Amino acid sequence: MEKHTIPYKIYLEEKEMPKQWYNVRADMKKKPAPLLNPATLQPVTAEELSRVFCKELVKQELDENTAYFDIPEEILNFYRMYRPSPLVRAYCLEEKLQTPAEIYYKFEGNNTSGSHKLNSAIAQAYYAKQEGLKGVTTETGAGQWGTALSMACSYFDLDCQVYMVKCSYEQKPFRREVMRTYGARVTPSPSMETNIGRKMNEEFPGTTGSLGCAISEAVEAATSQEGYRYVLGSVLAQVLLHQSVIGLETKIALDKYGIKPDMVIGCAGGGSNLGGLISPFAGEMLRGEAQYQLIAVEPASCPSLTRGSYVYDFCDTGKVCPLQKMYTLGSSFIPSASHAGGLRYHGMSSIVSELYDQGLMEARSVEQTAVFEAAQYFARIEGILPAPESSHAIRVAMDEALKCKETGEKKTIVFGLTGTGYFDMYAYQNYNDGKMGDYVPTDEEITKALKNLPQCNGF
Amino acid sequence: MEKHTIPYKIYLEEKEMPKQWYNVRADMKKKPAPLLNPATLQPVTAEELSRVFCKELVKQELDENTAYFDIPEEILNFYRMYRPSPLVRAYCLEEKLQTPAEIYYKFEGNNTSGSHKLNSAIAQAYYAKQEGLKGVTTETGAGQWGTALSMACSYFDLDCQVYMVKCSYEQKPFRREVMRTYGARVTPSPSMETNIGRKMNEEFPGTTGSLGCAISEAVEAATSQEGYRYVLGSVLAQVLLHQSVIGLETKIALDKYGIKPDMVIGCAGGGSNLGGLISPFAGEMLRGEAQYQLIAVEPASCPSLTRGSYVYDFCDTGKVCPLQKMYTLGSSFIPSASHAGGLRYHGMSSIVSELYDQGLMEARSVEQTAVFEAAQYFARIEGILPAPESSHAIRVAMDEALKCKETGEKKTIVFGLTGTGYFDMYAYQNYNDGKMGDYVPTDEEITKALKNLPQCNGF
Secondary structure, three states, X not given: OOOOOXXXXXXXXXXXXXXXXXXXXXXXXXXXXXXXXXXXXXXXOHHHHHOOOOHHHHXXXXXXXXXXXXXXXXXXXXXXXXXXXXXXXXXXXXXHHOOOOEEEXXXXXXXXXXXXXXXXXXXXXXXXXHOOOOEEEEEEOOOHHHHHHHHHHHHOOXXXXXXXXXXXXXXXXXXXXXHHHOOOEEEEEXXXXXXXXXXXXXXXXXXXOOHHHHHHHHHHHHHHOOOEEEOOOOOOHHHHHHHHHHXXXXXXXXXXXXXXXXXXXXXXXXXXXXXXXXXXXXXXXXXXXXXXXXXXXXXXXXXXXHHOEEEEEEOOOOOOOOEEEEEEOOOOOOOOOOOOHHHOOOOOOHHHHHHHHOOOOEEEEEOHHHHHHHHHHHXXXXXXXXXXXHHHHHHHHHHHHHHHHHHOOOOEEEEEEOEEOOOOHHHHHHHXXXXXXXXXXXXHHHHHHOOOOOOOOOO | OOOOOOOOEEOOOHHHOOOEEEOHHHXXXXXXXXXXXXXXXXXXXXXXXXXXXXHHHHHHHHOOOOOEXXXXXXXXXXXXXXXXXXXXXXXXXXXXXXXXXXXXXXXXXXXXXXXXXXXXXXHHHHHHHHOOXXXXXXXXXXXXXXXXXXXXXXXXXXXXXXXXXXXXXXXXXXHHHHHHHOOOEEEEEOOOOOXXXXXXXXXXXXXXXXXXXXXXXXXXXXXXXXXXXXXXXXXXXXXXXXXXXXXXXXXXXXXXXXXXXXXXXXXXXXXXXXXXXXXXXXXXXXXOOOOOEEEEEEEOOOOHHHHOEEEEEEOOOOOOOOXXXXXXXXXXXXXXXXXOHHHOOOOOOHHHHHHHHOOOXXXXXXXXXXXXXXXXXXXXHHOOOEXXXXXXXXXXXXXXXXXXXXXXXXXXXXXXXXXXXXOOHHHHHHXXXXXXXOOOXXXXXXXXXXXXXXXXXXX
């Protein structure tokens, strides 16, 4: 291990950082299906979307053909505070596993939000500021997105209103305090501040809330206040566009050292990290320039790609957002209370869904205890305490490395380590105490949830 | 801000990383006073120290003349997983403050222990492993040192027993779980496992413990188990030696871009971070090669340098460790319950004390609310949520930058950002809620505590 030509951590120089985001849709012959207006079941227009989202972001959302978007200088300046993120060669893990495989991970956790979410938060805050808005609203479950958005808004002096699912608000007071430290107003959802919140509190006294309800509250708050728009941290095409910075940096770092990966692995909830990581690789495949094994890893408790259907569905349980064609378990599917809050989403980014449907990507599901076993193993060897979400990718990367050990193949494995687990210690405690279980939904549960799909004939 | 020749973050290349630690005592004409055996009041011998500490570490502790120690390859390999740490140019902070000063900070928080403590923990674990020990024991208050040691021991497959002050054990369950995730056995102190612990529990039923008692328990546990030694995270000369890697990297990074700092600022509790950061700069001053303004920043609630006496004192309240000549408030001084747990130490590293006494360094004390004001300001501008301890240095760096704004001087300010505040959100909550107060001990309190010093005539 003493002599190696590739450093432990590949840091790009500032001048090597990408100056543009990459829109993988531009290289897709068959594009993802359009978003539909839930009222008219017709493709949403820019005008309709602009009531909820910033104009520039609507443009990005609807543009299927522009391959590259310039990253504004102000965003680049912010990126320079915490990017480029390192591409780490997992020498210690390789040695411990005694595998001939070479393992790399792109680590997105070295910023205060603790995850890749900041890449899109700063972009969305920037465009809101450019449009002259007073502020933005959003929802947060586990809290990573809310934290990232708070940081971004604080940087641009924008008001930030976060509706945090009440049970998280109460169980994760530290996440809440980070957001408050960055000046955000954090409201437990359902609140008494919105119509939908009051209705929920009346109908279900003592409810601890849901992500679906928090989304509805945030959208209502955005559309009912002058100078506010709603922002979302995953699923949307604009978010994948911003997150392409992960994959682009990874590609530049690999190219710099002449490394060609055999497989690229990412965890998948709404698809923002995975989509961002694999975009440039998928682009090469779409253009016929290269071949990679791209693997999405999802929790067995919420297996939208591996067990869902590719249909139009509601993006939120409140049914206020546009309909999207995606791999989904049905918007009424309630994932079990797993510890990977960031992956508990019934659907999947339409871009990721379409790439998967076209066979450019494969998907695996892994169970929670196996994930935490990998998380702990990784923490002890590589030093970084990973987020439960990220650990899904670690699990499959380790499994693949162990397969190489059996076959003797010297594959090059790249995976995305999206974030750190410092605010997930309840989950680790559960695992340390041997109290963690696994939950896999039955076929009946999935079939039942898929019965309540919207009727979108013609699309 | 768009055009700059110095990047936002200066990362050394792996090959530029220091291969040796620097022992500043070698360049001091007047050396720090020797450690004394508390029973005999004579200088401790290597043999006496070896009952408690690893042999190689005892050598480092007692060696005043060797300027450079090779860093073993195994430790370098571990360093390469999270080092070099970035030297960050605080462009955003400079712009926001509208100061002509140039501000840099050396950021040691990008590792799972969340602080610089890992630099010495891995060294101490390595030498314990080399000596063929089964494990090590230690105490932890705020939890950073315990976390760092757990990580280091897990890497070298060493048993790690941490005595955690009971009130922290209960109030910081997440810190405890990080340690457990790394395989450490964490025992609330006072425990029923040691004589001193049982005695304390009997004498003071329901006591929530103290650092002094936890040290005594850890030392007892080390000396009463075959194959165990005790390790300490600050104060000692060996710890400052390991922490010199901070200052050495800083110096190399500055030299690489031809930057000459006017001042170097660090927070000071036991002195490990400060000593490590300033060592190479103090060395140049001692050799007459350069002049810098070196500034230690301590909490007004625990002002050992600014209001203590330079005398021999007990290092621990349990009075089992060697006596040390240092700036101290008296080992019976009880600092108020401030939120910078890592700075609540009655004394100071003997090396730092001697440098201060020789006039090579100055010291300032700052109050808690002013520190958190700076912490929040910094977090919002530079993105990083700082530890309360580190924020003491931020406060003074900002004050100095604001002075430059008044005078128009273009000074170059370097400060140490020792760690992140992710596990300090109770403190931030207190500040966010406007409930934080300041506490400054009276002259009478300090005079009283200084009456109980050991009698060390002749030294």
